[in-house]
Amino acid sequence: MSHMRARPLAAMAKGASERRQHRATGSMARGWATGPMATGKRAAAAMALGAMGRRSMAAGGHGPMAAGGHGPMAASRHGHGHGHGPMGMMPGGPGAAVVRAMLVKKALSRSPMGRAEMAAFVKGALLAELARSGAFRGTTRVPPGAEATATALRDAGLLVLRTGVGGVLLAHGCQKLFGWFGGGGVAGTAAAFEQMGFTPGAPSAVAAGLGEAGGGTLILVGLATPVAGAAATGTMMAASAVHFPAFFAQQGGYEYTALLAVSTAALALTGPGGWSLDALLGYRLNKPWMSVVGLVASAVAATAVLQRRAQHLASAPPPGPPTMEGEPEG
Numbered sequence: 001m002s003h004m005r006a007r008p009l010a011a012m013a014k015g016a017s018e019r020r021q022h023r024a025t026g027s028m029a030r031g032w033a034t035g036p037m038a039t040g041k042r043a044a045a046a047m048a049l050g051a052m053g054r055r056s057m058a059a060g061g062h063g064p065m066a067a068g069g070h071g072p073m074a075a076s077r078h079g080h081g082h083g084h085g086p087m088g089m090m091p092g093g094p095g096a097a098v099v100r101a102m103l104v105k106k107a108l109s110r111s112p113m114g115r116a117e118m119a120a121f122v123k124g125a126l127l128a129e130l131a132r133s134g135a136f137r138g139t140t141r142v143p144p145g146a147e148a149t150a151t152a153l154r155d156a157g158l159l160v161l162r163t164g165v166g167g168v169l170l171a172h173g174c175q176k177l178f179g180w181f182g183g184g185g186v187a188g189t190a191a192a193f194e195q196m197g198f199t200p201g202a203p204s205a206v207a208a209g210l211g212e213a214g215g216g217t218l219i220l221v222g223l224a225t226p227v228a229g230a231a232a233t234g235t236m237m238a239a240s241a242v243h244f245p246a247f248f249a250q251q252g253g254y255e256y257t258a259l260l261a262v263s264t265a266a267l268a269l270t271g272p273g274g275w276s277l278d279a280l281l282g283y284r285l286n287k288p289w290m291s292v293v294g295l296v297a298s299a300v301a302a303t304a305v306l307q308r309r310a311q312h313l314a315s316a317p318p319p320g321p322p323t324m325e326g327e328p329e330g
Contacts (some may be wrong), residue, residue: 131286151274158273159222165263166220169232173213176205196242197309204305211235219267222276226290229268235259241306246306268295 175183184192189209190201198204211231218228239257246253268291272278278286 016121103241155273155275158267159275161263162219162222162267162272162276165232165260165267166218169212169216169260169264170220171216173209173211173216175208177213197313198238198305199308202263208235208238215264219255219264219272222272222278223281224285225272225276225278226268226286226294229264229266230291230298231292232264233268233295236264236301236304237299238305241309266297 034085061094105310151264154159171181172183174180176189177186177187183189186202186205186209189205192201193199193204193208194201212235213231215228215235217226236257243252243254243257247255249255271283271291278284
């Protein structure tokens with residue numbers, strides 16, 4: 001008689017154990033699906049498992065998989081490891097994520113779900129933990145406000161560079177075009193250009209002045225930066241050829257003009273930064289393809305000008321030293 005009573009009691013105990021496992025599984029699924037670190041794959045797998053639970057249970061339960069509760073896989077529902085189970089204080093990192101996934105699989109092996117559902121759950125859990133620990137990023141988490149500070153510093157640095165380079169180019173262009181700051185104006189610059197082999201002198205002087213003054217102004221305010229930087233780069237490339245092969249400026253070399261060429265080319269590639277007219281206009285005149293096309297076009301134009309100069313110098317007597325201000329050296 002006692003043997004017959006023991007069977008119903010065992011069946012009732014087994015049923016109660018299965019119900020607890022179902023409830024715990026649903027609790028873990030909901031905790032992982034609604035936490036701030038939930039990903040699409042983990043959320044889909046967790047919601048599928050949550051549907052297997054017989055009724056809702058809040059996170060903080062006591063089942064074998066209770067999120068934020070007291071089971072063997074207890075961990076905070078937000079992924080910070082504040083639970084009371086053996087996984088509650090496990091450190092982050094990809095190694096810990098793998099261990100978590102292995103323990104998840106072991107605990108779920110006692111549940112009545114199918115293998116496909118179990119595999120989907122474990123895979124989603126592993127991917128989510130790896131993403132949370134930063135294994136895919138390869139870096140530590142950025143402190144709050146650090147990214148905004150870095151952006152502001154970058155914009156400030158570009159503004160300083162644009163102000164210096166653009167201001168210098170603008171001043172030298174005004175020397176050639178208007179004779180300001182001790183320059184020779186168009187007439188004086190044209191005569192100097194003729195002596196250096198840039199013919200005809202007047203159009204060459206105007207082109208050089210516009211490349212410096214116009215490009216410098218646009219660089220200064222940060223408008224159409226790829227085009228402005230490319231135009232100034234081409235002008236400085238032609239100017240560098242006048243001082244070649246000496247390098248240092250005190251020896252009459254191309255050090256100064258080459259530095260301006262490199263600086264303007266860098267601005268054409270990087271853009272003006274957030275503190276610019278380009279940024280106010282939504283970067284409509286600052287597209288990546290503009291930088292490439294502009295630099296290539298300026299290099300081709302500068303090469304053509306230098307080839308024409310070389311042909312002129314080869315068929316003419318050697319020119320004397322320039323006597324006017326406003327050479328294309330800037």
